Amino acid sequence: MNPLVTVRGLSKHYGRQHVLESIDLELHADQICVLLGSNGVGKSTLLRSLIGLEDVKADTLEVLGLDPRRKPDALRRLVGWVPDHSDVPAWMTPAECARFQEHCYDGWDSSRLAQLFDRLDVPTRRAFAKLSRGEAAKAMLALALASRPKLLILDEPLARLDPRTKAEVLACLLAEVPIDGGACLLATHNLDVAVRAADRVLVLANGRVESAVDVSNIDSTQTTPCGLRARLERLYDSNTLEPVR
């Protein structure tokens, strides 16, 4: 089966500073891929380049059959994006944001959005500026899922959330994705999230994919979540100066 995301030799540099170098990545349907890495390692840049928000060089860059550099708008119709912070205009309410976005996505499902808002207890009539960080994160996740995206990209969606909200969001995420033959790419530096969610883990360091762990291929009888976490921690430790716990 063709992968949904194929990246080969992707590089990005700002002036003389190389952020990403020769990144190779494949993401298949029904897969949740977690991108692990410390701050500034290039996780967000890589995710942004997958929907054409970064001007990158790559030998092959194909997402859902489209080159994000050539057809960014067509691709963005198929992709759900959850940033690490709310980028929605502060005056907008989640309900207004939904009205604003529903014309932009072909697969927009208002009833699904209503369910998600309900389930996550999102105050739909309150402006984003007045939402708590957790409420905003839940609203962003619900809005991203409302278009039934083929590829869901989450850039540290759980950063700076309290444990309870984090658990709520993660539970929702695990329940909703991947969507019918779609895939999910999640960037985080939280190992617990990776352990719970990942089918595949990529550890990014020094602008490269230093390690890749295919969790789904590990025999479940041979490893426990605790063991997997330890394994990821070792990988993570070996590639970062500041391991995150």
Added chain:
Amino acid sequence: MNSPLFTHIWKEWREQRASLAQITIVVAIGFVMAALLLPTELLENAVVGHIAASIPLIILCGTVVPDLLSRERKKGGLEFLARTPGGLRNAWMAKLVFAILIVVATALGGEFATQLIFEPLESVNRTIWTPLGDPTALLIIVTLIVWTFATSAWLSNGLLALPCAVILTMATIAPALWMSTGFNASRVQGIFYALVPLGAAIGLCGSWFAFVSGPRRGRSNRWITAVGAGCCVLGLVPSLAPAAIRASFPPRECFVQPVALNDDGTFLFNRVIRTTADGDDDHVTAFEVDLATRRVRQLGEDGERVAFQRGHQMRHTPPLQWRGLDAQVVRVSDFRSIVLPQSDAAAPRHHPSPADFGRADVTSRFAVGCEGSGHSLAVHQGQSTTRYFRDRSGERVFSLEQLTALAPELSITSAVVTASDTWLVRDAQFVWWWLDVRDGSHERCTALEVELGSLAKFGPATLSGELLVADGGGLKLLDATTHEWRVVEGGASVRNIVNVLDEQACSVLADDAFVWMSVYIAETVGKPRPAALRVDVANARVTECIAFDEPNALPLAANDDGVLYQSRHLSGDVIWFDLATREAHTLITAKD
């Protein structure tokens, strides 16, 4: 909100409505304060009205317009729009549409408020003096707004957009204004004005690249700034290139030299093309226009000109023989009784020549343009000039010396002939007097104040003895019989005329009921525009004001159904303005 574009427009409205409300309140308070505190003279001043009507647009240009694009960068909304499918494209278009909508709404609102406060509602042709009715002012304001919008897309600080736009607007408009000075052409100016929006459109393309294309493809800020600024520089090219070409070539002046109006209704003139700085004519062509049929006929060959000569005969002469003669229009039959001095040996420049001829009788079928109904003739011989004044019946002719002898205490320097025996004369102190040419009795003319007397410009006189005159106090009707006077009501258009009336303000045709006057109307920027005013003499009101696009159109002659105009400088066109249809028709173009 059933399309992405409408959704984005709704978003803009939500984001800007507070600012718009604040601006509305501030401007409304400002207008009310102006209405309460400003003296009447300022409220009636056209320039103040112009400025007042422009203020809301300028405020908009400095606040909301640059904020439309720059706020996305400043407040992080660019990321949201960029990740939304078609978000940047739709947002840019929505912002442009929104900018147009608010600019139009503000212009109309400013116009309405200005009319309400700065001008009584009953004014005639009020749109002439507001930005909406003044193409040049409108062009400048629209260009400023477009540049503000364009530069705000790539400037790091939206507050810099307005100063930047002012510089770019000046850079694009200034060459156009420069082209309108000296040997200029309304036609070239028109083309030039068309290039100004082209430049602004290129600037808009830059804003598209900076706001849509760049962020959508993840371009760096440096790329965005470079492309946006590059497009702005490119946007200057359409305006600057013709100016550079114009500066590289010697200026060319093409104008009409009126010569004579024949009793058979033909009007003779030379069209002169001059390209050299010393005033030599490069090319002259003589024409004859039948004012009734509007048929045009070239006289002689190219290079030959027609001139008025002693003995009232028209003769084609070789080029340059009559160089130095200024424009003169002569009704040939009017001065049969005056014997012009013999001066065949005189140098061409000092050859006897009739000049400064006034309007013909209002009862005549034809009229030529000049001040008042004064049937005056200046005869130049050597260094001296003799002025003759003929009464309306044609029976009596006075020289200026003879008029002075009638009332020696006045030291008369000028006179205007009216339909009655009482003429208007001016003394050396610029005081105007009613002078009875039968017995020399005189009375001070109170209608023309001393300090404004030197500014007085005379329009046509009617058969009933009234004379139209404009001075700094307005347009007035003076009755030569009763010596009473009335102010002609006409709102802002009349006041504007008074501000700019000069020697070229002419009467063109008159009857007892309505008088057509050719005048100039002030513009915000650039030269005044010529216009035809129709004055209802009985009610002392301006009933119609038709402004011409040609900035240099001057009246040459008229008959009952139309007025012959020339347009000077580069174009050299001769236009026939039909009084019935209010349409201008070109009789001769520069190609003829």
